[in-house]
Amino acid sequence: MDTSLQPVTTAQPASEEHGHPDFRLFGLATFLVADGMTFAGFFAAYLTFRAVNPLPEGAIYELELLLPTINTVLLLVSSFTFHRAGTACRSGRMQTSRRWLLLSIALGIAFLAGQMVEYFSLPFGLTDNLFASTFYALTGFHGLHVTLGVICILIVWFQARPGGSISQDSHFGLEAAELYWHFVDGIWVILYGILYLL
Amino acid sequence: MTVANPLELEPGLQPQGWLRYLSFSLDHKVIGIQYLVCGFLFYLVGGALAGVIRTELASPMSDFVGRDTYNEVLTLHGTIMIFLWIVPVVNGAFGNYLIPFYVGARDMAFPRLNAVAFWLIPPAGLLLISSYFLAGAASQSGWTAYPPLSLTTPAAGQIVWILSVLLLGGSSIFGGINFIATVLKLRRPGLKLMQLPMFCWAMLGTSILVVLATPVLAGTLVMLSFDIIAHTGFFNPSLGGNVVVYQHLFWFYSHPAVYIMVLPAFGLVSEILPVHARKPLFGYTTMVYSIMAIVVLGLVVWAHHMFTSGTPPWMRLFFTIATSFIAVPTGIKFFNWLATLWGGKIALNSAVLFSCAFIFNFVFGGITGVALAQVPFDIHVHDTYFVVGHFHYIVYGGSVFVIFASLYHWYPKFTGRLLNEDLGRLHFVLTFIGFNLCFAPQHWLGLNGMPRRVAEYDPAFTTWNQVSSVGALLMAISTLPLLINVVVTAFRGPVAGDNPWNALTPEWLTSSPPPVENWIGEAPLVTEPYGYGEHPGGFDLDRISGRDLWSSGKS
Ligand code: HEM
């Protein structure tokens, strides 16, 4: 007769017994879904404000497009360079990988610098009107993500040095940073569309 | 690639004995108990605050505490009960203790994250309570913190409130990520999703809601704090802002939050009933789909809290229909529980009494909920005591009753000792009568127009308010037998044996309390956790549970 409970006696390999496969990337991806929902909330708020709350006399929605467009390109290229870094690492070319990482860092910093330039050239401040506040909240929150990302890539770059903890066979840190960086870039593309183009 | 099991790291560094409950332990069982005890302490604080509220409302004038103090007490009560008692206990305590057993694992997927999530809670809770003393005044704008009220009440208290809720939200998100990874990824090889005990599905659904909805609340509260500190105008009408956007964002989290409080309770009841009725859980598959339907629908009904906030007609129509639809999966679960009990050999012990009372209370709260979802009715009773009655039938009559049921059911697992049944039944009778006496009259008060959240009321409402306060007193008294029972039993209760209920779910197929790694040998593969009564001559637990594999695990 088929019993409902069966003790399983087949021994498992020792590595499975006292450890388990690495789910950290899965965990990070789940976290990024949550993080994405924070942005979704901000976007929803912005779009509603825009639809129903008229701005005071003289305030404008139109923003200078040149700088943010360059910034968008910078971020997209940095996603590509990071991808190259990942591929290089996985095939064991650590020196190449580190060079691509450095390039990604440079692009990230260039993006942040561009953002600063934009902030200082805008005709409105944080509390001027609803649009201004939302603009700074959205881009600022995203900028924080980019800053954190740049710091992460710096750490990864350092750990990928010869003899460091990141190598061809052990590169969780690099993959996590890469996933995060692609996420931050993806959010920027949406943000650019909603904030600047719409 | 494999990661070393953290339980194996730093041997000897983890404190033993009761001290480990005060440590940064990575053991899911220790963390579960930490959540439970910590939550219960906050429950006592929240209960004392409820006592202040009901004492104040025993007479129509605000003569016990001042009006501002009343608002602080009300705000702290709601915030503590939701964020520091029910959410951490139904998710963190029982989830952490049971889920690894149910999936046949030795711990959660991310033990360190798990410990971090727990240790965010005590500081956040103390911060919240201390705002009453430190910041001059605690938050006074209710657990909903609606602007513009939250922009005009004392700023320091409101900021501390936001900070505390952000920490608790972070803890909740970390927990949710951990549960999703554990249920989906950490299952013992050979164990299929549709063979999991129902509580796993409940926690999976809950965690999806946590991960999708909590971040929106966090973002919203950050915007609110900008309005308070930096004087932006997101939600400040006098600066061109929009308060209704706050309400939308807040309820986008807080309606799912009611399911974050009640779905795990559904799961726990689904574990308790089959064991004590000696019958399989009725309708496993429909139960799973109902949970998932509730998760999906729960995300698209939030505006039923805003029918009086100038919502346009199409929105009212949509949210009324969506909300009414939730009654369908909820009803399915209700009938499944009844069918599980039907014809069973029910042992009427404290765990079952609390579970059955849960079904009763929850149905009542569900019916008033569906009533509230109908716009013409809701416009009449919104922001009255009817709403207070509705949600207490669900959060107290539902979730808290289930927490008590679970305590009686799993206490022998936690400690190896059985709680006293006489004290348990006394606790049940006092709680059940006190609860209904306290909250049933509030529906009547609300129907007659008594507004909520106000320290004073029309003297015509006095009698029923006094009845309600007497009920609250009974509920306070009912805590005593529980406390005595839990404390005395821990030291000299009768030894329960490993499996006092002859249960088939995996947490019972090991010693009580379980060894550090849950099973000394291999985890048993339990493919039919509810196989009660399916073996005509009774089943031979020794033969089918693999007792030989675990009885040496006595600790
Ligand atoms: C059958 C399912 C349910 C329906 C149809 C329903 C419907 C409603 C509606 C329409 C309101 C708004 C009343 C108003 O403010 O005018 C409400 C309030 C509330 N419900 Fe439910 N509900 C249901 C289940 C639940 C559950 C399961 C919980 C908790 C575990 C819950 C907790 C609450 C709370 C806390 C409030 C009041 C929030 C506040 O304003 O402070 N409800 N419910």
Ligand SMILES: [Cu+2]
């Ligand atoms: Cu709701």
